[in-house]
Amino acid sequence: MTAVDAPPPTAPPPTPAPSTAGPGVQLRTSTRDDLPAIARLGGRAFHWMLSAEDVEHYGRELFDPGNYVLAQEGTELVGATGGYDFAVRMPGGAALPAKGVTWVSVAATHRRRGILRSLMREQHRRMIADGLALSLLTASEAGIYGRFGYGPATVRHAVRVTRPGTTFRADVPDPSGVRYAETDEMRALAPPLHARWHATTPGALDRSAGWWATLLADKPDKRGGDSALYHLVHADGYVSYRIAEADGGRVCRVVDLVAVSRDAYIALWRVLLGLDLLSAVTAEVAPDDALPHLLTDPRRVRTEGRYDGVWARVLDVPAALSARTYGTELDVVLEVDDPFLGRGGRFRLRGGPDGAVCEPASAPPHVRLGVAALGSLLFGGFRASSLARAALVGAADPKVLRRIDTAFTAEREPEYGTDF
Template sequence: MASTNGITVRSARAEERPEVIRLQDMGFGMRGSPADAEFGPQVFDIERALVAVDGDRLVGHANDRVMTVTVPGGNTVQASGVTGVVVTPTHRRRGILRALYTELHRRIESEGQPLTIFYASEGAIYGRFGYGPSIAEVDVSIQGRTAEFRSTTPDPGGVRVASLTEAELALPEIYDRWRRLTPGAQDRPEARWRQRVFAESIQHQDGAVQFFLIHPDGYVILRRAWADNKNTATVHELRAVTAEAHVALWRVLLSMDLVHTVEANLSDNDPLPYLVTDPRLVRVTGRHDTLWTRVMDVPAALTARSYQQDLDVVLSVDDPFRNAGGVFALRVRDGVAECERTDRTPDLELGIDVLGSLYFGTYRARVYAAANRIQAKDPAVLRAFDEAFTGDRDAELGWFF
């Protein structure tokens, strides 16, 4: 496809999968599980992968999958979910990542997808390619059986401990209802359920035993492990379609016997701290991004989602990597947007990476303006833009890829 500095970028071949796996193991410093080997090729097809080749050696790799992603307001868009981006340490700073990304994004453009999303293993690299962090979560730790629920917190009940067979039947349907309500969440292929949740090799992994809690409108996947005579329950995934399911599941999690610590990831505005009498017991131990987004087609992306208030604004969007930038008139009425290129004078100037960060409603325009990442002529326009891009439900990543 392309050649630079003696390196050729081309499509991967099926027989190269073992070498791709070795390249990723080295790049990410971890080995995949037997379930990864069995089901991984069904999730990310090797025939969509790109590789960088130096002679007869693979020295770089990138792949993607077309995903259906929910956007603010409950609509969905097609997005390219990028994964496995790696360059061997022997070939750093030779333009391999840029060459891989150039070919990958050229294909994404030809397919007409308005967004590209992925999890960034490093935070300083991908802004140059137009990506910005767009979803975040907080890590929390709660000492077991110390949190007391407020008298006003309901006790809906309805939770049961489920077998693997029951979970295989119930979880995908509940997840699908949840992801249709949740900005940032993607459809999840059956092979990914097998690979990361239901495979036998996952049930007892790294000394932890996996369990399932199921409510008609929600579920928890948790793992319990003993170390130094203390038991930790780690919430691998909690999905609640309704507020009642959320409360019911947390009531069970915080009442389990012989659990010294419950660890979980929450969205920024999860109500858990306010359901208990002492919110300090829901101790925040960290906050990190879970998804990065690049807008590939500004009008298509901005008209796909809804908005919290009416808006008339002209945006100047700078794209340092591709040709998606320009000046755009964005008009919103009753949550519905129209967007087109214009020659009008812009009200706001921002990078396409910042637009990606704002897209799902987690990050705020006023904060980027304070960091001089958005230039606004009129503070009132900035306030309206900031409010319009918020959502009525926190964005969450559906599944890690």
């Protein structure tokens, strides 16, 4: 491989110093008593207001005060960033602890004076001090997080399957084995099926009991005018959906579909597309979803939108890159740029299908990239050669990019599964 021109190697990155938020604004860790004020701040920022009952539910099921950094001016809460603890599945099967950044909000009266920047710096400093290699988030606006080292890491397609008249290929099996389940039953049935899906899906987040309690609460005011949840279960999967009044008729909206075997996938879709009196079924799927291939007319599955899914922020390059396997043998020196946290440097990655070693290096790099681009590559959701065409990855030798494309591609397209 040909090396690109390179400056001398950098020293191992230090943990950043604690942050401040500018004159009059203090940063501190949340306590449980802060939750009502955090909920008010978030409600104003995102334009929804949580009821007292919602706040109580959140406090019981999902709120971990130690994961929240607050910005306070006098007695007023003016900014917050929160976090969830996840185990994210890496290509090859390892589970890596990761923080899921959430509830990012700054009061509209205090915007564009650096409060978010200082909150992000402090929250990430704490993650690094805790030894985390990876942070994740889902972005309300895609223009915010690149500067903090996050890159989109998974992609989801919003698809609409028109019906009636949608038919499966004659040779597609009809595995059956699907039955309806009530929401109460799903509290026991769904978590083990989801855990099996999490074990085999790169990018997948685990779901704690608090997440299940939240997702299956199915409160009428959280349905956006759609029906209560319906559930179909199979020995190897399940689907939860709602019925919506739309297009002058009715549409099935898939909320959550998990299938860990081909039979479960086909059986669940057969029932969904067999639902009478509906004009369409909508779902969010991975870009390589198999449904079009099952149908006599693949155009019945129309992609109506393409969205970024989870965003990844590498905090410890060697730990993150050695936590996954690679589709082919790879030995490459990467120069990673990380202006926000200074966690970049030069690293040699030697990996393959059985595992990987990544360590600081001094040899000239083959590839240069920002830490956000590294996040985009991490689960195999994007190709290095595509990022190179966008000037996000640089390599003197195109063969290196091809090799990285092949090596970083995961066993299947990554999906994260839980919006947070």
